[in-house]
Amino acid sequence: MASPVPGAMAIQRALQCTACGGQCRFDPAQGALLCQSCGTPRSLETDDDHRAAEEFGYDPDVPAQEPRIRPELMEHACEACGGQVTFTGPALSERCPYCDGPVVLADPGTGYDTMALIAFRVPQEAGRKNVRDWVRRRLAAPNDLAEHVTQGRVAGLYAPFWTFDSREAVQYWAKYTTGSGKKRRTRSTQGNLSLTFDDLLVPASAHVTPLIRDGILHEFDPGRLRPYRAGYLAGFAAEQHHQTVAEGLEANRRDKDLLIRNRIKRHINRNGVHSIRYRTDTTGIHYRRILLPVWILHYTYKEAPHKIVVSGIDGRTFGERPFSRWKLAGYAAAISAAVIGFGLLWGAAGLL
Numbered sequence: 001m002a003s004p005v006p007g008a009m010a011i012q013r014a015l016q017c018t019a020c021g022g023q024c025r026f027d028p029a030q031g032a033l034l035c036q037s038c039g040t041p042r043s044l045e046t047d048d049d050h051r052a053a054e055e056f057g058y059d060p061d062v063p064a065q066e067p068r069i070r071p072e073l074m075e076h077a078c079e080a081c082g083g084q085v086t087f088t089g090p091a092l093s094e095r096c097p098y099c100d101g102p103v104v105l106a107d108p109g110t111g112y113d114t115m116a117l118i119a120f121r122v123p124q125e126a127g128r129k130n131v132r133d134w135v136r137r138r139l140a141a142p143n144d145l146a147e148h149v150t151q152g153r154v155a156g157l158y159a160p161f162w163t164f165d166s167r168e169a170v171q172y173w174a175k176y177t178t179g180s181g182k183k184r185r186t187r188s189t190q191g192n193l194s195l196t197f198d199d200l201l202v203p204a205s206a207h208v209t210p211l212i213r214d215g216i217l218h219e220f221d222p223g224r225l226r227p228y229r230a231g232y233l234a235g236f237a238a239e240q241h242h243q244t245v246a247e248g249l250e251a252n253r254r255d256k257d258l259l260i261r262n263r264i265k266r267h268i269n270r271n272g273v274h275s276i277r278y279r280t281d282t283t284g285i286h287y288r289r290i291l292l293p294v295w296i297l298h299y300t301y302k303e304a305p306h307k308i309v310v311s312g313i314d315g316r317t318f319g320e321r322p323f324s325r326w327k328l329a330g331y332a333a334a335i336s337a338a339v340i341g342f343g344l345l346w347g348a349a350g351l352l
Contacts, residue, residue, distance in 0.1 A: 025235030152299030
């Protein structure tokens with residue numbers, strides 16, 4: 001394995017306890033660095049934390065030099081899914097937080113600097129409790145599912161996201177239907193509207209699956225952003241940003257298209273709107289490169305891998321789970337019996 005570069009050594013020194021020299025890791029419960037030897041906490045807050053919410057302008061017609069990734073951040077590549085993550089402080093792992101595959105030291109990264117992050121607010125044990133509660137609420141789950149989940153491995157991950165702002169001057173053409181039967185008619189319409197998008201959250205990696213995205217999108221608050229500091233990552237894995245702004249905007253194109261089409265439908269305010277075409281003049285683009293926290297629990301059930309995701313911000317939990325065929329059959333039989341019974345009662349009442 002390659003020797004640590006000077007920047008990496010500086011990070012390790014910055015994570016040492018000022019009281020005893022032990023290694024520190026970030027503790028979500030206290031919101032501070034916590035020494036693993038003597039328990040001394042150290043705050044990471046500074047007077048300029050409010051600046052973390054600042055956004056950066058982007059003009060697609062003007063080439064810009066984007067800040068490159070810090071060379072001291074040594075990345076590890078997963079041999080299974082190809083994900084690349086960094087480990088800061090005492091959390092060096094041999095497993096990938098995305099897929100639980102093995103990781104090895106990778107070549108120096110070619111990504112871009114993270115601008116801000118939201119630190120973990122949910123401790124690991126609280127995340128595990130949320131997982132247990134989530135499993136208990138699953139209908140038609142196998143009886144031994146909780147046992148398998150309890151044996152799963154938990155990984156704390158900072159996943160890369162974009163936030164995008166923009167103003168859209170939209171001109172559209174569409175059709176809608178009126179009437180029914182022989183009176184059904186198709187009519188054409190067109191119009192203009194102005195839209196403003198603020199803090200659209202976009203995954204900045206193909207490894208951020210819909211399950212991971214849905215687990216942390218709902219409670220995003222830019223007021224919780226903090227400047228990127230290695231201390232917040234101490235004890236966790238993180239995937240750095242590897243997309244240019246243009247690539248991030250392209251990744252957002254499909255979701256933005258859906259939002260624009262839905263706004264056009266509301267603007268027309270008719271039933272049966274279809275065949276929508278539009279063009280938009282986009283201005284006022286602003287962005288942030290940020291990291292958001294998630295706990296990912298990996299477990300195996302009957303040799304099939306599954307994962308459960310807990311938001312590191314508010315504990316919201318989503319997951320993958322198997323079903324019990326016997327319970328599904330039992331529920332189906334119970335529903336069928338209830339329907340038949342209701343029909344018999346309804347018929348009997350009609351004869352009285």
